[in-house]
Amino acid sequence: MRxxxxxxxxxxxxxxxxxxxxxxxxxxxxxxxGLAYAVVTGRMQTDVGADYRWSFMPIRWHVxxxxxxxxxxxxxxxxxxxxxLVLICIAATHGANGFRVILEDYIHHPITLLLAKGLxxxxxxxxxxxxxxxIFNIF
Numbered sequence: 001m002r003x004x005x006x007x008x009x010x011x012x013x014x015x016x017x018x019x020x021x022x023x024x025x026x027x028x029x030x031x032x033x034g035l036a037y038a039v040v041t042g043r044m045q046t047d048v049g050a051d052y053r054w055s056f057m058p059i060r061w062h063v064x065x066x067x068x069x070x071x072x073x074x075x076x077x078x079x080x081x082x083x084x085l086v087l088i089c090i091a092a093t094h095g096a097n098g099f100r101v102i103l104e105d106y107i108h109h110p111i112t113l114l115l116a117k118g119l120x121x122x123x124x125x126x127x128x129x130x131x132x133x134x135i136f137n138i139f
Contacts, residue, residue, distance in 0.1 A: 016097055023094040030087050081135050088131040096124040 099120055107113045 020094060020097055023090045027087065027091055027094065030083070030090075034083075085132060085135050088135075089128055092124055092127045092131070096120050 100117055103113060103116045103120065107116055
C-alpha cells in the first residue's frame with residue numbers, strides 16, 4: 001500500500017497530493033455555498049430537513065416528492081454555468097487522480113499501468129467535454 005504522504009523526491013506527486021486535499025475542501029465549500037445561496041435567494045422553498053435530504057441524498061423519490069423549482073432558469077445564468085463547470089472539472093480531476101493512485105497500488109506491470117492511466121485520462125477528458133456540452137448546451 002502507498003504511504004499517506006507522497007515521495008518527497010517527486011514534485012509532481014507532491015502537487016497532485018496537495019491538489020487532492022485542496023480540491024476536497026474546495027468542493028465542500030462550493031457545495032455549501034450553492035446550498036446557502038439557494039436558500040437565501042428563495043430557490044428552495046422547503047424546510048431545512050428537505051433541503052439536506054435533497055442535497056446530500058438525491059434519491060429518486062426525495063427529488064420527485066419535493067416542491068423545488070425548476071433549475072433551467074438558474075442554469076441559464078452564465079455565472080452558475082461557469083460555477084457548475086468549474087465544480088465538475090475539480091470533482092472529475094479529483095476522482096481521476098484518486099483512481100490513478102488506486103491503479104498504482106494494484107497494477108505492477110509498467111505497460112499495463114501506462115495503459116490503465118491512459119484510459120483514465122481519456123475518460124476524464126470525455127467527462128469534462130460532456131459536462132461542458134451539457135452545461136453550456138452547445139450541441
